[in-house]
Amino acid sequence: MKDKLVDTASELFLQLGFKSVTMDDLAEQMGISKKTIYAHFRNKTDLIDACACSIFDKISAGIDCISDQGLNPIEELYEIKKFAMMHLKNEKSSPQYQLKKYYPQIYKSLNAKKYNMMKDCVLTNIKRGMEMGIYRENLDAHFVARIYFSGVTSLNDDDLFPKAGFPMPQLMDQYLEYHLRGIVTPKGRNILNTIINSNQE
Template sequence: MEETDVKEKILKGAEELFKKYGVRSISMDDIARHLSVSKKTLYQHFADKEDIVTMACKAHLEKNAKEFERVMETAKNAIDELAKLSVCLKRNMQDLNPSLLFDLQKYHPRAWAEWVNHKNKFIRCSVVRNLKQGIEEGYFRPEIDPEVIASMRLELVQLAFDEEIFPREQFRLTEVQMQIFDHFVYGVVTDKGRKLYQKYKEVNHHQPSTIL
């Protein structure tokens, strides 16, 4: 197996563990055991756990960005884009450990910086563009400020991971994110936009989630 293939295999395996168990609880031993490789192999490709966490985070965010770009390219309009994004969001949040974001923020500054950069640049630009497009199409209320609404949207995504507000034993991350997403959409749509969003949601509900 080529060196790049080994590196990708390690990152994929580490990402699986981080998403399921969070980052703090996973050691280099756990990663090696999960992949059935030696710790020596891990250190041949990565300096330490911080390096793996950062690279896995970066790879995950790049994958998400490509997924979102495909949605944007195939969407018929701003509402269709949001309806498709809601399907992606639900799928991506399935079985995701809520402590993941907190672990990055507290223990892995380089990986956290990757997330903050991705959130404040790529996601923010995507939300602002979608809102402006929706206003032009008559689906979103013309009086909303896209920059303000985008900031609210970004912070609410992050808020859903806060286990002090949404304790894991009481709330499921996926359901919290979907509730917040619908609240965001219904807060910006016109009556015309609301009807179309509900129509798209109904269609997506009866189709497999592989809509891209």
Template sequence: MELVYKIQLTAERLFSCFGVKSVTMDDVAKEISISKKTLYKCFRDKESLVMCTIESHMQETEQAIDEIIAVEENPIYQLYKITQYIIGKQRRFSPSMMYDLKKYHPSSFQIFEKHRSSHIVNHIKQNIELGRNTGHYRNDFDSQVIAHSFSMLSFSVFESIELNSLEIAQNDLVIEIIRYHLRGISTFEGLKIVDEIDWKSKS
């Protein structure tokens, strides 16, 4: 199991740096100084290795988000801290990673999409409910519709390769989407908090 974990971590690092398509099973084996035969004993093919790294990534993200939610009672700061965490993770990823997944590993991409459409949307809905209870969010919108539209809009940034040709940093675009979302659903009290936050802070 220790070797499997080492392979998975190595593959995730290589996929993050160079994209999924560019990294071969040979590359992974050479990186950790094992034979291809040993590698294929642990993972039957590249697809299974990609699937493993995606599942590990989702579990790690879910755990981190749960920890933020458990300690942060203010819904706006909660979403801010989640955004900072996600941006921190995305800095490690090649811009082509999501595109490669979608085009060359559709099964793994579908698992990622299912996670997004269930766990992430549920987190946003819970955040909206919390914000309404604390008086930071308005009550005159459909939380289901807003949660899904926010999820699709924010994740489209990570899936797009068109950003490479634009003079817009991916992280800046994500931050503006979050602010756009919050300014659209916040009460006057909520807007004051949105405006107080240093959104460009890396802390």
């Protein structure tokens, strides 16, 4: 029951936002009483913490699977972006923004885990791209990895990028292209242009 609660609550939180969904909403959605929920979680904050960790673990495992496929580094980043967007439901309700605003301790803990996971993933991606000659050989990989993480994180800031004017799928595409065009070689640019053109068809 606990796993089912986390899965259902995670779906609701991603669709409607961490602040917007109440325990009553979750109980009604599952056809159970609130007492059943509180038998597994002391309060809503505990439930949100469990859901945030569950979402992170699923996305992290999926990214590991993509990284193991042996794609070239540019294709790999696009596949990871596609996978993350699918699991975050396009973030129509700005759940990460709500998490930061209303549950800052959970957000801080989650962000630290995201940073470590993404830093390692992007560092490996950059180094492989440099070895393959599709990223510039003079890159400071640690700097680029941190700048990339900083930029991706800022996309979830609803003050900077209001969802009404900046839908997340387009925003992620634009940011990924912006990032890659700054680090690719002419060989890498050909690969990037092919991917962009195929995505537009």
